[in-house]
């Protein structure tokens with residue numbers, strides 16, 4: 878008997894690429910620094926690690 882139930886590439890790819898979208902990144906309007914956006918925390922409550930400006934989207 879043949880098993881035709883095996884699919885190649887069943888591993889989950891852990892690609893942490895850069896993607897804009899909901900819950901993606903916050904951008905500093907002053908210096909352009911991007912930081913990963915934490916879920917539940919609005920970007921405008923996050924300070925830029927470089928210049929201290931409030932982040933935006």
Ligand SMILES: [Zn+2]
Nearest residue numbers: 905908925928
């Ligand atoms: Zn900045």
